[in-house]
Amino acid sequence: MNNSFFSDFGLFLTKRSADIAESAAEHLVVVLVSLLIATVVGVGIGVLVWNRPIARSLSIAGAGVGLTIPSMALLALLIPVLGLGWVPTIAGLAFYALLPIIRNTVVGLSEVPPAVSESAQGMGMGPVRTLFRVQLPMAWPVVLTGVRVSAQLSMGIAAIAAYVGGPGLGEMIFKGLSSLGSKNALNYALVGTVGVILLALLLDAAFVLIRRLTTSRGLRV
Amino acid sequence: MTVQASRDLATAFGTASNRRGRYFSFKRIGTPVVIVVVLLALYWWLSTLALDSIELRTLNWDYLLERTFEHLRLTVVASAIVAVLAIPAGIALSRIHSRAVHAIVFGIANVGQSTPAIGLVILLAIVWKLGFEVALVGLVAYSILPVLRNTLVGLQQVDSNLTEAARGMGMRPLQVLAQIELPLAIPVIVAGLRTALVFCVGVATVATFINAGGLGDMIVNGLKLQRWPVLITGAVVVSCIALTIDWLAGLAEDLLKPKGL
Numbered sequence: 001m002n003n004s005f006f007s008d009f010g011l012f013l014t015k016r017s018a019d020i021a022e023s024a025a026e027h028l029v030v031v032l033v034s035l036l037i038a039t040v041v042g043v044g045i046g047v048l049v050w051n052r053p054i055a056r057s058l059s060i061a062g063a064g065v066g067l068t069i070p071s072m073a074l075l076a077l078l079i080p081v082l083g084l085g086w087v088p089t090i091a092g093l094a095f096y097a098l099l100p101i102i103r104n105t106v107v108g109l110s111e112v113p114p115a116v117s118e119s120a121q122g123m124g125m126g127p128v129r130t131l132f133r134v135q136l137p138m139a140w141p142v143v144l145t146g147v148r149v150s151a152q153l154s155m156g157i158a159a160i161a162a163y164v165g166g167p168g169l170g171e172m173i174f175k176g177l178s179s180l181g182s183k184n185a186l187n188y189a190l191v192g193t194v195g196v197i198l199l200a201l202l203l204d205a206a207f208v209l210i211r212r213l214t215t216s217r218g219l220r221v
Numbered sequence: 222m223t224v225q226a227s228r229d230l231a232t233a234f235g236t237a238s239n240r241r242g243r244y245f246s247f248k249r250i251g252t253p254v255v256i257v258v259v260l261l262a263l264y265w266w267l268s269t270l271a272l273d274s275i276e277l278r279t280l281n282w283d284y285l286l287e288r289t290f291e292h293l294r295l296t297v298v299a300s301a302i303v304a305v306l307a308i309p310a311g312i313a314l315s316r317i318h319s320r321a322v323h324a325i326v327f328g329i330a331n332v333g334q335s336t337p338a339i340g341l342v343i344l345l346a347i348v349w350k351l352g353f354e355v356a357l358v359g360l361v362a363y364s365i366l367p368v369l370r371n372t373l374v375g376l377q378q379v380d381s382n383l384t385e386a387a388r389g390m391g392m393r394p395l396q397v398l399a400q401i402e403l404p405l406a407i408p409v410i411v412a413g414l415r416t417a418l419v420f421c422v423g424v425a426t427v428a429t430f431i432n433a434g435g436l437g438d439m440i441v442n443g444l445k446l447q448r449w450p451v452l453i454t455g456a457v458v459v460s461c462i463a464l465t466i467d468w469l470a471g472l473a474e475d476l477l478k479p480k481g482l
Contacts, residue, residue: 061251068460068464069460070422070423070459070460072423072426072437072456073456073457073459074456074460076443076444076452076456077453077456077457080453156336156338159340160337160338160427163444170337173337176343176347177343177431186344186348189344190344192337192340193337193341193343193344196335196337196340
């Protein structure tokens with residue numbers, strides 16, 4: 001890669017900065033929406049199953065099986081049902097994001113010392129209050145780690161989702177492929193790929209902050 | 222079942238190996254049953270359909286077997302290369318007792334894991350060429366990190382009292398490595414290889430975009446021509462391959478575990 005490549009790439013960046021910013025924003029939005037859905041559903045499932053051995057084993061095994069399925073295959077299977085565009089992308093991303101979250105919720109809740117839950121009950125808290133005031137806050141750091149893993153996972157899968165008409169930086173990568181041989185092919189693919197890496201690292205850094213802000217004070221180290 | 226929390230992408234994929242020697246758990250028997258049932262259901266569904274000429278061109282045994290073979294060849298060759306490169310590299314890295322070097326390796330591994338597979342494969346195709354070899358390089362580059370990382374972590378977590386005791390008994394460094402450290406690290410290393418295999422099946426699916434064949438061909442063709450049976454067959458078969466490989470690797474993980482653990 002020589003100087004002319006860099007000046008060419010710089011020109012590409014300034015010329016298409018609006019496009020690039022829009023793709024990056026869409027990428028982030030689609031990932032965040034899926035993460036939000038996955039967190040609500042995943043924590044819900046985790047809360048329901050963590051104390052029931054059979055349901056727990058089934059959901060953990062199911063989560064393992066789900067993660068094994070290639071993302072391209074799952075996204076493809078969603079097309080006949082959901083069509084192309086945002087909907088199958090968010091559904092597919094939320095599915096993958098769900099799996100680490102369920103697992104970490106189950107682990108996090110099982111790691112809460114029984115003595116603590118019992119003393120909460122002894123203080124007159126009902127099961128629901130114990131869950132929200134004691135168990136979930138104590139399990140939260142582990143749950144949040146699951147969300148963080150899911151975030152990394154969905155960033156990469158969102159790039160593939162461009163093939164099923166999903167929005168985001170994946171479009172740039174595929175544009176690079178479809179203009180193979182032309183001058184801008186490398187620029188497009190490079191912007192798409194590096195953009196996803198940067199977004200993933202930024203989101204990862206954001207999670208350090210979120211973790212600090214949302215962990216209950218007594219648990220901070 | 223012992224459940225472990227996932228801490229990063231590599232551990233998210235490593236699922237429950239049966240630590241108490243329960244070789245016949247639900248997952249052990251359940252997975253192949255599910256795979257067979259799904260494949261039979263797919264076959265039954267396809268046989269009830271009246272396929273048109275476009276669908277018949279891809280939905281026949283020759284085509285399907287050839288795509289499956291291409292897919293498996295990519296996956297297996299890439300994983301073999303990964304094992305040959307990453308395990309010795311991990312061992313070599315574990316001999317370097319420098320925190321800075323390890324931090325750099327883990328840093329690179331982190332960036333590598335946030336690299337989208339599709340971007341890596343397509344970038345390689347643009348700067349190099351299309352085809353099998355390029356896809357192979359992409360697969361290797363993408364799945365080498367979990368194995369390298371797990372080899373390093375597996376060797377680091379060996380109790381230092383054990384290695385000291387071995388040295389005190391008069392073992393040479395190589396003997397300590399071969400007889401104490403590696404056997405104790407094997408479960409973690411194999412778990413990394415299992416992750417790499419699953420990654421490879423997934424990335425081999427997107428290899429179709431750079432003309433490297435595989436079952437991704439069926440998914441893309443089915444989508445382009447709006448022939449759902451073709452698309453669904455490709456997607457279901459590739460998922461079943463991923464599950465089978467993960468299941469086999471899980472079996473190997475349990476069998477290779479040292480007896481004392």
